[in-house]
Structures are given as structure tokens and as C-alpha cells.
Amino acid sequence: MDEVIVYTDGACSYNPGPGGWAAILLHGSRRKEISGGERETTNNRMELTAVIRALEALKKPCRVKVHSDSAYIVNCFKQKWHVKWQKNGWVTASKKPVENKDLWQRLLELMKQHEVEFIKVKGHSDVELNNRCDELARAAVPR
Structure with missing residues (x-):
């Protein structure tokens, strides 16, 4: 299996409000930057x-x-929230419907095709590619 390094970020002008997302994919010496936005969304949806x-x-x-x-994404997988959500019919421990269920389900479906590891990085620090994702995500927010 090829190894791909991915950096991702989401941005939202208001929460909810217009938002943007971005990802940088690295495979060997190749680099691909992708981004997009939505007029009405939340930061978590963009992430x-x-x-x-x-x-x-x-x-x-x-x-x-x-x-x-x-932390919303990384903790979900490190602490296996998604396993509990699915077992409980997509209800949280506090008996509320899981927010962004549609996106979590899509992500879990995609993860069946790949071996995915999530790594937490500190936002707005000296992590160059995370900072670049932040720039791309903010630039993709619809005006």
C-alpha cells in the first residue's frame, strides 16, 4: 500500500455561517492542494x-x-466515539442525536477503503502544512 500524508483544516466566518475546508495530500514528491466552501455551515462540518x-x-x-x-475528529477516532455512536443507533452518551451524522457516516465508509491514522497537530502554531491548510480554508470561504 502506498503511504499518503494528509493535512486538513476547516474554517467558518461565523458558526454557523459561511465556511471553507482544505486538504494537502503528499505522496512521495507529489503534492496536491484541494479546497472548497459552503455558504451555510459550521466549523465542525468543514473539518x-x-x-x-x-x-x-x-x-x-x-x-x-x-x-x-x-480535537473533534481526532478524539472521535482515538477514543472510539464512532463505535459507541453506531452501537447506540447514532445517539450520544447524553442521549442526543450525533451531530453531523451524514458526514461521519460518509467518512467511516471511506475509511473502509484505506488504513487511516489520525494525528493531532496544534493549530495556529509552527506546523507549516497545517498553517497552509488554514490559509486555503479561509480563502475558500464564500464572501
Whole structure:
């Protein structure tokens, strides 16, 4: 399996409000930047969309290391929230419907095709590719 390094980020002008997402995919010496936006969304939806779009961009099954500054995403997989959500019929421990269920389900479906590891990075720090994703995501926010 090829290894792909991915950096992702989401941005939202207001929460909810216009938002943008971005991903940088690295495979060997190749680099691909992708981004997009929505007029009415939330920051968490943009964070999830960035990961989804990155995985959708892969043409074959890969070993993927996703670097994200989103505790929402990284903790979901490190702490296996998604396993509990599915077991409980997409209801949280506090008996509320899981927010962004549609995107979580799409992400989990894509993850069946790849070996995915999530790595937490500190946002707005000295991580160059995370900062570049932030720039791309903010630039993709519809005006």
C-alpha cells in the first residue's frame, strides 16, 4: 500500500455561517492542494468535509496519515466515539442525536477503503502544512 500524508483544516466566518475546508495530500514528491466552501455551515462540518474530500481524492487504497488540528475528529477516532455512536443507533452518551451524522457516516465508509491514522497537530502554531491548510480554508470561504 502506498503511504499518503494528509493535512486538513476547516474554517467558518461565523458558526454557523459561511465556511471553507482544505486538504494537502503528499505522496512521495507529489503534492496536491484541494479546497472548497459552503455558504451555510459550521466549523465542525468543514473539518469533516476536509478529511472526506482528501480520502475521496485517493485513486486506490492507501495507508493514510491524517494530520488535523480538530480535537473533534481526532478524539472521535482515538477514543472510539464512532463505535459507541453506531452501537447506540447514532445517539450520544447524553442521549442526543450525533451531530453531523451524514458526514461521519460518509467518512467511516471511506475509511473502509484505506488504513487511516489520525494525528493531532496544534493549530495556529509552527506546523507549516497545517498553517497552509488554514490559509486555503479561509480563502475558500464564500464572501
